[in-house]
Amino acid sequence: METYGLNFxxxxxxxxxxxxxxxxxxxxxxxxxxxxxxxxxxPGIGALTEQLAKKAxxxxxxxxxxxxxxxxxxxxxxxxxxxxxxxxxxxxxLKKLLTSYFDGQHPVKIVANLPYYIxxxxxxxxxxxxxxxxxxxxxxxxxxAERLGAHPGTKSYGSLTVRVQYQMDVKVPFVVPxxxxxxxxxxxxxxxxxxxxxxxxxxxxQNEQLFFKIVRGCFQHRRKNIWNNLQSLLGKKQVNKEKLQxxxxxxxxxxxxxxxxxxxxEFIQLTNKMIDYKIIEK
Numbered sequence: 001m002e003t004y005g006l007n008f009x010x011x012x013x014x015x016x017x018x019x020x021x022x023x024x025x026x027x028x029x030x031x032x033x034x035x036x037x038x039x040x041x042x043p044g045i046g047a048l049t050e051q052l053a054k055k056a057x058x059x060x061x062x063x064x065x066x067x068x069x070x071x072x073x074x075x076x077x078x079x080x081x082x083x084x085x086x087x088x089x090x091x092x093x094l095k096k097l098l099t100s101y102f103d104g105q106h107p108v109k110i111v112a113n114l115p116y117y118i119x120x121x122x123x124x125x126x127x128x129x130x131x132x133x134x135x136x137x138x139x140x141x142x143x144x145a146e147r148l149g150a151h152p153g154t155k156s157y158g159s160l161t162v163r164v165q166y167q168m169d170v171k172v173p174f175v176v177p178x179x180x181x182x183x184x185x186x187x188x189x190x191x192x193x194x195x196x197x198x199x200x201x202x203x204x205x206q207n208e209q210l211f212f213k214i215v216r217g218c219f220q221h222r223r224k225n226i227w228n229n230l231q232s233l234l235g236k237k238q239v240n241k242e243k244l245q246x247x248x249x250x251x252x253x254x255x256x257x258x259x260x261x262x263x264x265x266e267f268i269q270l271t272n273k274m275i276d277y278k279i280i281e282k
Contacts, residue, residue: 016044019180023051029173030111030137032056037102041089041112046075053079060101062087094129107134114138136194145172145190157260159219168194211271218259227255247277
């Protein structure tokens, strides 16, 4: 950064990790080998990219900050298996990029140190692409990592937890102290490893998008119970309270229960019952 006369951009959440031991631990947590193609989001100055390049078949790095493109060209010059493009991941057509830069013969992993301010949107976007990633191994705020791995009945458990755990198994291999970043952030980070669920749910939602909508609605006001949140979601003037009461009774969900107590199978059951009872359109 000093060589190129560049400053760190807070607006892009630039906190660069340069501790080689931790960089290697991230690559190890992702179990990257020459059998894998890797997409890195926000390579920064290329510290993690370099470690990935040493292990992976190919690496495609997406960098939004055009100032860093010449820096990356220099730091990654020794690695012909790395391609850096200027691209906002949230606006990228990842399926097209995979076809353009990878041969399709190697499983694809996401490995990245995510900008704190858009961690959740990026995670959700990756899940919604429909791409069968072998793994998503990313660094994020420790607090967000705790939310992704949370269990029902805990303070960290919320709609983001349900959305991610519905599709992926979640592990938090290790915590990364704030002291190893430049510039140093105010909070610690954690590595989160997401892999496709080994055992999919025995019962699936009849409508996934509706399932996600109901989950968000149930958590809309965390201090309110399921009954009140569902009424808000459905519209108090339109909802048939007797039918809703019967539905909750049939699912074994107490109206006064809060969303944080419900398991993912219970949310799936709730969604399907709401469709069956014609309380909400499929």
